[in-house]
Amino acid sequence: MKRPTTKEPTISNINEIINTLKESNRFHEIETGVERKYIIETYGCQMNEHDSEKLEGFLTQMGYNKTDSRESSDLIIFNTCCVRENAELKVYGKLGALKHLKKKHEDLIIAVCGCMMQQDHVVKYIQKTYPHVDLIFGTHNLHNFPYLLEKTLNHKEAIVDVWSQEGEIIEGLPVNRRYGIKSFVNIMYGCNNFCSYCIVPYTRGRERSREVKDVLEEIEDLVSNGSKEVMLLGQNVNSYGNTLVNDVDFSDLLEQVVKIPGIERIRFMTSHPKDLSDKLIDTMATHKKICNHIHLPLQAGSNKVLKEMNRKYTQEDYLTIVRKIREKIPGVAITTDIIIGFPNETQEDFEETLTIARLAEFDSAFTFLYSIREGTPAATKIGQVPEEDKKTRFQTLKKLIDQIAYENNQKYLDQEISVLVEGTSKKNDKILTGRTETSKTVNFPGDEKIIGEIVTVKITAAKTYSFDGIIV
16 A cells, blocks of 8 residues: 655644554555554653653554564654663663664664653764664654654655754643553643753753643543543642643642542652642642652752752751641651762762651652763763762662661551552562552452452551552
8 A cells, every 4th residue: 555645744634644554554454464563662750651651542543553572563662761871871772782673674663752852962873873763753742753653654764853842732642541540641741940960851841731621631531431540740740830821730730630520549740849838738638539648859968969959949948848748648658859979969968868868757769870961050060979989878878768668667567558459460460469548569469350449458568668468
């Protein structure tokens, strides 16, 4: 079947392109007896996970079928993250490994998208080093993926289409939800904070909030299709509503979400401490459907380092917020992010981070070694901390966080708590696994028929980051 003529991307003709590609794939399957397949490998945060769900939604509508094998794929997509250097290096390594597969399978399409592609030096490096890559696009024009794929199929040359600036929010994109009972919902895009170490404002653009009605309609649709839990996503959910004409904030949105019939659990990520209001804490405390867990990135415990990071709060501010949260929401779990080895961080600065971790009593922490991100203010700072010092501090902090987490979990022993059953354990398919409202993992024997249900489990063993239990 002759492939269609490429059209310029507009919202009105995206569906036409999808249908044409679907027909092409259907004819291919009829003629060859082989269906066209795709695989998406995703790196990074929940935002990227949700973007991959949208790409899967497009591909399903186009008649592609998902596979776990690169060798059997007609289309391989890497959805990339640039927050940490390790994620970038993994992508480069896997792109290099695909060179031989491309020679064996000349019709294979290799695409790279996501945050890494919003950096011009990365795009140029990929074009020079991995000429077998067929398509490069960024975060701002993901909604044009059907057009870009069609264009790639019609051209022998590689297609590069990366928008330097964000556009309007596009509603109504197809989504292949990866978890039927749990779903991600973006409530906003971009970030205005410009922390000195962070590349996100440059890759995700300026902050834009979705309209309340669009968020509610998406959640209502998810609930009607079986979702019990939603995770509301934003780089800083606490500044939701700042770009909307109507006077609305994140607490107001939550007040509307809890009213949706059938919704049982509401989570959100991420909260910036400088914008976390007493109103939000009160809203969480008032509504049982809002899970008593909050992820509150600390990043550093030293006021000197926090100032150089451009975080706009002090250690005293942070601890005041933690105290308010614990007073208003008994049994709340607080998790965090911490960067180790930011430029000019001294041992004394690091000791302050340890002190704050002890006082905050974090249930868990994502800890990272600082890595230079080209294009950020911190990248050019003098006083980069030696790698050996970073690694030593990392191990010290990890040991402390593990100890605090283990001690926190002991209070759950013999308690009966609600668990949303998410599936079977990766280690033992006869063991079910799920999460508490505080986002702690529980493993327990049970029948697969109850996957998707909320059950009561008695905790019989409390480990550092998980529990064992029995259904009661």
